[in-house]
Amino acid sequence: DSGVTQTPKHLITATGQRVTLRCSPRSGDLSVYWYQQSLDQGLQFLIQYYNGEERAKGNILERFSAQQFPDLHSELNLSSLELGDSALYFCASSPRGGGYNEQFFGPGTRLTVL
Amino acid sequence: AQKVTQAQTEISVVEKEDVTLDCVYETRDTTYYLFWYKQPPSGELVFLIRRNSFDEQNEISGRYSWNFQKSTSSFNFTITASQVVDSAVYFCALSEAYSGNTPLVFGKGTRLSVIA
Numbered sequence: 001d002s003g004v005t006q007t008p009k010h011l012i013t014a015t016g017q018r019v020t021l022r023c024s025p026r027s028g029d030l031s032v033y034w035y036q037q038s039l040d041q042g043l044q045f046l047i048q049y050y051n052g053e054e055r056a057k058g059n060i061l062e063r064f065s066a067q068q069f070p071d072l073h074s075e076l077n078l079s080s081l082e083l084g085d086s087a088l089y090f091c092a093s094s095p096r097g098g099g100y101n102e103q104f105f106g107p108g109t110r111l112t113v114l
Numbered sequence: 115a116q117k118v119t120q121a122q123t124e125i126s127v128v129e130k131e132d133v134t135l136d137c138v139y140e141t142r143d144t145t146y147y148l149f150w151y152k153q154p155p156s157g158e159l160v161f162l163i164r165r166n167s168f169d170e171q172n173e174i175s176g177r178y179s180w181n182f183q184k185s186t187s188s189f190n191f192t193i194t195a196s197q198v199v200d201s202a203v204y205f206c207a208l209s210e211a212y213s214g215n216t217p218l219v220f221g222k223g224t225r226l227s228v229i230a
Contacts, residue, residue, distance in 0.1 A: 002158070002160075002161075033217055033218075035217075035218075042220060042221075042222045042223065043205065043218075043220040043223075045217040045218065045219070048217055056217055058217060088157065090159060092159075092218075100147050100164075100166065100209070102149060102161050102164045103161070103218060104161060105151075105158060105159035105160075105161075106158075107157065107158045108157055108158065108159075110157075
């Protein structure tokens with residue numbers, strides 16, 4: 001158990017809908033990362049937050065947004081969902097934002113868009 | 115730009131065989147960090163090791179060992195006397211810079227199947 005929690009574990013929804021994925025980092029970790037894992041794209045970085053502020057953006061679509069709250073948990077919002085958004089979404093946390101930090105991953109949320 | 119290549123898509127071995135998973139990386143930074151993660155069938159990503167670019171010492175942890183060679187930009191992972199529980203997808207990843215906000219760049223992964 002990495003100490004990172006993600007809810008829900010599974011999510012099935014329809015095209016055009018909006019969903020929210022939630023992540024609680026390990027106790028004491030200030031940095032949260034979101035990754036998407038799909039069969040064709042592999043593991044892709046989406047966005048990073050550090051102590052409530054956005055720090056880095058990767059291949060995140062405009063339909064997707066995220067935030068980190070004062071208690072350090074984070075939410076990833078996916079809207080106007082398309083079939084191609086079906087993937088495993090991981091949250092990871094690290095003590096700080098530097099590249100030297102190992103990132104500890106949550107169990108993931110499997111999103112299926114029908 | 116940073117890139118990680120894991121040329122082996124799938125490897126299948128018989129239990130107790132040794133197996134090496136290859137990882138080749140590209141980066142323009144002189145300071146960077148290399149990682150290996152394991153993704154078992156249950157789906158979670160498990161951190162295995164971190165290496166910084168200034169430390170080329172090989173590392174051994176039980177049946178696992180890692181060989182880091184800057185001259186060939188490689189960070190290979192060997193499992194000795196493989197077991198069925200080692201069956202998983204293994205990812206090599208790279209992060210640049212000591213400070214700043216650089217996420218992990220992952221390779222495509224190598225699926226290892228250990229057959230009893």
